[in-house]
Amino acid sequence: MTTQRQLVVVGNGMVGQRLVEAVRQRDPERRWRITVLGEEPRPAYDRVALTSYLTGTTEAELGLVPDGCYDGDSELVLGEAVTRIDRDARVVETSAGRVVPYDALVLATGSRPFVPPVPGADLDGCFVYRTIDDLDAIRDRAGHVASGVVIGGGLLGLEAANALLSLGLSASVVEFAPRLMPAQVDQGGGEVLRRKVEELGLAARLDTATERIAAVDGGLRMSFADGSSLDTGLVVFSAGIRPRDELARAAGLAVGERGGIVVDEACRTSDPSIWAIGECALAGGRVYGLVAPGYEMAEVVADRLLGGDAAFLEADMSTKLKLLGVDVASFGDAHAATADALEVVYADPVGGVYKKLVVTDDASRLLGGVLVGDASAYAALRTMVGQPLTDTPEKLLLAGPSTSDLGDDAQVCSCQNVSAGAIRSAIHDEGCADVASIKACTRAGTVCGSCVPLLKTLLTQSGVEANPALCEHFDVGRAELFDIVRVTGLRTFSEIIARHGRGRGCDICKPAIASILASLGSGHILDGEQAALQDTNDAFLANIQRNGTYSVVPRVPGGELTPEGLIAIGEVARDFGLYSKITGGQRIDLLGARVEQLPAIWKRLVDAGFESGHAYGKALRTVKSCVGSTWCRYGVQDSTSLAIMLELRYRGLRAPHKIKAGVSGCARECAEARSKDVGVIASENGWNLYVGGNGGFRPRHAELFASDLSDAELVRLVDRFLMFYVRTADRLQRTAAWIEALTEEHGDGLAYLHRVLVEDELGVCADLEAAMDRHAGSYTDEWAAVLDDEEKLSRFVSFVNAPEAPDPSIRFVTERGQIRPADGAPVVAGPTLEVVRR
Amino acid sequence: MTVLDVRAWTVVCRFDRLLPERGVAALVGGEQVAIFRTHDGALFALANRDPFSDAYVLSRGIVGSRGAVPTVASPMHKQVFSLVTGECLDEPGVAVPVYEVRVRDGDVEVAVP
Ligand SMILES: Cc1cc2nc3c(=O)[nH]c(=O)nc-3n(C[C@H](O)[C@H](O)[C@H](O)COP(=O)(O)OP(=O)(O)OC[C@H]3O[C@@H](n4cnc5c(N)ncnc54)[C@H](O)[C@@H]3O)c2cc1C
Numbered sequence: 001m002t003t004q005r006q007l008v009v010v011g012n013g014m015v016g017q018r019l020v021e022a023v024r025q026r027d028p029e030r031r032w033r034i035t036v037l038g039e040e041p042r043p044a045y046d047r048v049a050l051t052s053y054l055t056g057t058t059e060a061e062l063g064l065v066p067d068g069c070y071d072g073d074s075e076l077v078l079g080e081a082v083t084r085i086d087r088d089a090r091v092v093e094t095s096a097g098r099v100v101p102y103d104a105l106v107l108a109t110g111s112r113p114f115v116p117p118v119p120g121a122d123l124d125g126c127f128v129y130r131t132i133d134d135l136d137a138i139r140d141r142a143g144h145v146a147s148g149v150v151i152g153g154g155l156l157g158l159e160a161a162n163a164l165l166s167l168g169l170s171a172s173v174v175e176f177a178p179r180l181m182p183a184q185v186d187q188g189g190g191e192v193l194r195r196k197v198e199e200l201g202l203a204a205r206l207d208t209a210t211e212r213i214a215a216v217d218g219g220l221r222m223s224f225a226d227g228s229s230l231d232t233g234l235v236v237f238s239a240g241i242r243p244r245d246e247l248a249r250a251a252g253l254a255v256g257e258r259g260g261i262v263v264d265e266a267c268r269t270s271d272p273s274i275w276a277i278g279e280c281a282l283a284g285g286r287v288y289g290l291v292a293p294g295y296e297m298a299e300v301v302a303d304r305l306l307g308g309d310a311a312f313l314e315a316d317m318s319t320k321l322k323l324l325g326v327d328v329a330s331f332g333d334a335h336a337a338t339a340d341a342l343e344v345v346y347a348d349p350v351g352g353v354y355k356k357l358v359v360t361d362d363a364s365r366l367l368g369g370v371l372v373g374d375a376s377a378y379a380a381l382r383t384m385v386g387q388p389l390t391d392t393p394e395k396l397l398l399a400g401p402s403t404s405d406l407g408d409d410a411q412v413c414s415c416q417n418v419s420a421g422a423i424r425s426a427i428h429d430e431g432c433a434d435v436a437s438i439k440a441c442t443r444a445g446t447v448c449g450s451c452v453p454l455l456k457t458l459l460t461q462s463g464v465e466a467n468p469a470l471c472e473h474f475d476v477g478r479a480e481l482f483d484i485v486r487v488t489g490l491r492t493f494s495e496i497i498a499r500h501g502r503g504r505g506c507d508i509c510k511p512a513i514a515s516i517l518a519s520l521g522s523g524h525i526l527d528g529e530q531a532a533l534q535d536t537n538d539a540f541l542a543n544i545q546r547n548g549t550y551s552v553v554p555r556v557p558g559g560e561l562t563p564e565g566l567i568a569i570g571e572v573a574r575d576f577g578l579y580s581k582i583t584g585g586q587r588i589d590l591l592g593a594r595v596e597q598l599p600a601i602w603k604r605l606v607d608a609g610f611e612s613g614h615a616y617g618k619a620l621r622t623v624k625s626c627v628g629s630t631w632c633r634y635g636v637q638d639s640t641s642l643a644i645m646l647e648l649r650y651r652g653l654r655a656p657h658k659i660k661a662g663v664s665g666c667a668r669e670c671a672e673a674r675s676k677d678v679g680v681i682a683s684e685n686g687w688n689l690y691v692g693g694n695g696g697f698r699p700r701h702a703e704l705f706a707s708d709l710s711d712a713e714l715v716r717l718v719d720r721f722l723m724f725y726v727r728t729a730d731r732l733q734r735t736a737a738w739i740e741a742l743t744e745e746h747g748d749g750l751a752y753l754h755r756v757l758v759e760d761e762l763g764v765c766a767d768l769e770a771a772m773d774r775h776a777g778s779y780t781d782e783w784a785a786v787l788d789d790e791e792k793l794s795r796f797v798s799f800v801n802a803p804e805a806p807d808p809s810i811r812f813v814t815e816r817g818q819i820r821p822a823d824g825a826p827v828v829a830g831p832t833l834e835v836v837r838r
Numbered sequence: 839m840t841v842l843d844v845r846a847w848t849v850v851c852r853f854d855r856l857l858p859e860r861g862v863a864a865l866v867g868g869e870q871v872a873i874f875r876t877h878d879g880a881l882f883a884l885a886n887r888d889p890f891s892d893a894y895v896l897s898r899g900i901v902g903s904r905g906a907v908p909t910v911a912s913p914m915h916k917q918v919f920s921l922v923t924g925e926c927l928d929e930p931g932v933a934v935p936v937y938e939v940r941v942r943d944g945d946v947e948v949a950v951p
Contacts, residue, residue: 055931472904494877504859504877506902507911507918532859536898536913539860544913548893595898794855800862800873801850807863807870809887809894 004033004073007305008092008102010082010247012038014047015278015294016108017064020074022302032305034074035100037092039081040131048291051163053135062132085251087271104273104305107248107261108298111241111279111289116151120213125220126235129160138236142167145219145233149173151210152238153180160236161202169233172203174210174222176239184330188347189372192354196326196373205230243280243287256282265311266304267297275301283312290315296417326352327375332368332385333358341367344393348373357381357393364388366396379451383410383420412458413444413451423455427462434459460744470731471508474501478656478731482516486727491522492529511535512731515618518654519726521778524785525654526792537616540796541782542598547810547821550598551591552578553615554605555651558625558643558663559586568608576601579818584695585622585660587613592819594806596798602783611781614652618732620659623647624672628665628682637682639665642711646680649715649772650722652779656729656738659722660694674702677735678718683707687714691721692739692750700736703750706758719772720757720765727768847940847947856881856946861897861910866950871937872897873946874921876908882921883939883948888912889932896934 007023009016020034038044045062053062070076080094091101113128115121125145127138142148148164150157153175164171173180179190180197194204209225213235223229243260254262254270260282267275267283278294279287288294293315303310336343340361347354353373359366366384371377381396387407389396408421426432426441435455439445445452468477474497476484481500490496493513497505505513514533518525525538537543542550554569569588573580576597578590593601615621623646626632628639643663653659662673663680673679679690685708693702706717729738742749755761757768786792797803812819850864856875863886864871870886874897886894891914899910901921908921917928926932938949 052931056933057931061930473902503905504901504903504908506904506909507900507916510900510902529858531857532901535900536895539898544895544898546891546893546914548891548895548914795857798863799865799870800855801848801864801866805865807894809870 005031005103006101007032007034007104007106008100009034009036009106009108010092011108011110011278011280012036012040012044012065012076012078013108013110013278014044014064014291015110015298016106017044018295019106019108019277019298019302020069021066022299023305024069024074026302026306030073032073032104035102036070036074036076037080037082037094037100038076038078039095040133041079042132043076043078045132047130050129050132050135051159053132054139054163055166059132082247085247085274087251087274090273102273104275106301107269107274107276107280108278109244109247109280111243111287113237114240114242115237116210116239118210118213120215120220121237123213123215123220125215125233126213126237128237129156129163135163138163138234139167141234142169146170147172147232148234148236149222149230149232150236150238152240153177153204153206154183154238154240155181157236157238158197158202160238164234164236165201170201170203172205172230172232173197174205174208174224174230176207176209178207180204180206181328184334185328185370185372186335186356188345188356189328189330189354189370192347192349192352192372193326193328195349196352241279241289243282245280248274248276248280256285256287260287265313266309267301267312268304275304277301284314288315292414327371327373329371329375329378330369331378331382332366334368334370336367338367342393344397346397355397357397359389359393363393366393379412379454382414383412383454412454413442416443416446418442418444420458423458424462427459432459470512471506473497473503473505473509476500478512478516479728481512482519482727485513485516486520491517491520493517493533494529505533507535508731511538511618514538515654515656519775521774524780524792525782526786526795531792531795540595540598541602541612541616541786542593543616545591545821548807549591549810549821550593550595551589551615552593552598552601552605553583553587553589553613554610555613555647556587557647557651558623558640560625560640560644565608565610568605568610572601572604572608575604577819579820583615583622584624586624587615587622589615592812592821594798594810595796596804596806599787599793599796603787606781606784606787612652612783614782618655618657620647620650620653620655620661622660623650624660624662624676626663626665626670628663632665634668635665635682636684637665637687639663639671639680639682642680642687642714643671645711646678646715646718649776650718652782653722653726653775655722655726657732657734659725659735675699676702678702678721680714686710689714689717691753692736694734694736698736705750705754716769717757720768721753723768723772724753724757724764847942847949849945849947851946853941853944853946859901861899861901863894863897864948866937866948869950870894871948871950872910873939873948874901874908874910876901876921880908881939881941881946882908883937884910884919884921884924885935885937887934888914888917889926889934890915890917890929 043065046064080096082092083095084093091099093099113130128134147170150161150173153173161171161173179187180193210222211225212223214221219231219233221229221231245255245259245261248261249255261269261276261280263269263276263281263283267277269276277297297312300310300312336358341358343356343358345356355371357369410420412420422442426438430441432438432441438455445455469475510533542552573590579592581589583589623643625639625643629635630638660676661678662671662676664671664673665682673681674690675693675695679693679702681688687709688707689705690702691705694700739749742752746752798807799805811822813822848866858875858877861872861874872884872886874882886896888896895913899913901910904927909918911918917926919926924934924936940947
């Protein structure tokens, strides 16, 4: 047996620990004996998630050292700092006087927070934000004071400020630069970020230099360069980090001018038996303040120690994070540093969205970009950096890129450095059929997860059946479940889940099954066990609003309303103090109703001849229309009558998602029918039917499905289309997405629908029509039924022990003569902050 | 030695008033409590306030299970909470208070400290 060699690691932080695991994985014969010397009193923990320690995550939960990681061939010494390296004797000395010899030495000492030389920075009440001990000290102090200030408005500063908010302090951020997150975003993005952050309750002072901190009665006084001052209970410095290179410096190893231990591609220092990795290393002239490049360095050194030749070249510094609920991403050359680079900017300060792409001067290649407020296109855009543009920059900005032309060498996962080609080969050669197996096989998507949507797209494009499982309770998708329920005749959730699923269901499968049961005609949606399946909207037959009140929308078929009807709605709104607004679907929306008011409101509406508008349901919502040939001098058909007929036929139809329809009386299209799932436009000879349109997040025009139809032909075709959609679409899939999915499965989705629904290739048309006839024939108004049922009515109470008492948390203020929810405490997306996992 | 039960129990409703796998809200000593009955007849009580939206709506969420844990999903943005511990299972570090709840002589009683 060969003798073991001795590896010494200085620092048991995130990267040092990763090195130990990487060596162990590659060294089953135990050629290396490992000693780790760590200065902190505890084993390595997840510093990236440090902030969650303040909101309840325990030290043990943050721990990164797996059980059994240190055994006979390796040891971990904690609470002992290395104080000296003796390169001649090849030993290190520790603060406890221990002398440890090494054959290879790895420095993984990380960095320390930079505290600017401000007088008073060392006073009691001034902190840094790096270790569990720091957070313990901050938490102690926060118990006695009311406010805190963070110096530094970068990524970490904002995270620390949010932590102060979560400790119940009022918090502000003082930043020297003219914008927040100066390293990641540009001025425009910083402005959107500042507005958003201030909305969330954090004060930001930009362009501000702190000159002095002094102790005053019960706290600290900060004085600024502009002569102003601010009193506060505690100060946290978050003004950048400095590599901990002092050991290396004292041992005569090369260090950078601005700090950092100089290493080569192998992560080797100027002494061939000493390596440096993580935040203490200066690699390629650069110190990386993120964990992913550190992990990569650890892998490189582990490989080298075992005879490999891996190299650390350059790491992607793209970042995407959710800061106080605001998406922020930057990638590539975000600051347009490349010569002659062009910037294409889209800014919507009111909506809180800012997007910028940096492209080459001829707009042929993407160089980088900044996204604030909406970072949905981040994963796909990032992979395109350096690649030829697939579309005009404006289109890429607004719609995001399409992924079909992703080259094999495009980097999909930058945390684990996995290319599109590697993922395609995992799918084709390794048989990975879902995201989980791609993760296991390539490690893509395992660190920050921002590329998971791309993994899904690559799976779909590869024609691999995506796992259809609805949720953890059912292994089948909605369409299959629909068939199971239809064919087996099972009509209760308990039976269905007992026979075909497991557990007790969730907010995904329960509403899906409720919808399936409703589509199959199983009585009132609040009958028996069905009551427990409904989402809150269906459970209270109204739409929940952000303050827990509900909106009420009576059906107004085709948008046609008598003066008496209009007056009745107005009186209800007035008598119950509801906010009234006209909707895009030609209805009147009444908002601000409390649960216990809903029955009385609906009693009045039903008495006035109204019925439920199903605005709360995944169901037919509206059939919008213009006045058509009855009044309009251009109209060629009676669009209003047709719209009313369609709305009355399909009202109450429960579907995988909401369904909207529109009927226009001529080609001028005033009813905007082509933005609907079902759009009907009059022609000289009848009706043209369009399908698969929607507005919303990704607007789509409906496409022509059949022309010059009579009323009867039209209704039959819409019957078939809607019922086929109800039976076969996925949960929460609008018709447009359903048709896209059909395209993936059958080639041209619209042509496929034509074969099935017009040519009756599958022989299902008669059945679809019969099902729709049953639906139309058995329709009853859901609200009228509730009003006739004492038991159901008894659920519409605010409190079971005080049925009439209004929820005291619901408060309104008046705006333009009507109520609106009073703004309460700032809403933070979550007390913990997801940060810069790249 | 006698151990005194110092918790104050408040009767909120009859057990039969609770639908299986749905919640109700109750006002107990100024606190809003969400009380849930699971399919096996067990009772759970959490604070009614959804910490993500700040609205008092958890009682109106869908009751289900994740693994072996009985859960409720906020009706606002669907974060799932354990009925047993009040912890949010989707967002580590977030939790809502849990209260003791019991049935005595057919009455549902809640203890709010
Ligand atoms: C609050 C916070 C949030 C963050 N969020 C993110 C994020 O979202 N994404 C991201 O990529 N990065 C994030 N980071 C940065 C990330 O934590 C670091 O990049 C990572 O921890 C670097 O690992 P390291 O091992 O190099 O350094 P460290 O984790 O700092 O470990 C170095 C260890 O070495 C010890 N040490 C130093 N000198 C000696 C000595 N002489 N003898 C013995 N031991 C010594 C130190 O005490 C320390 O325990 C965050 C950092 C903080 C503080």
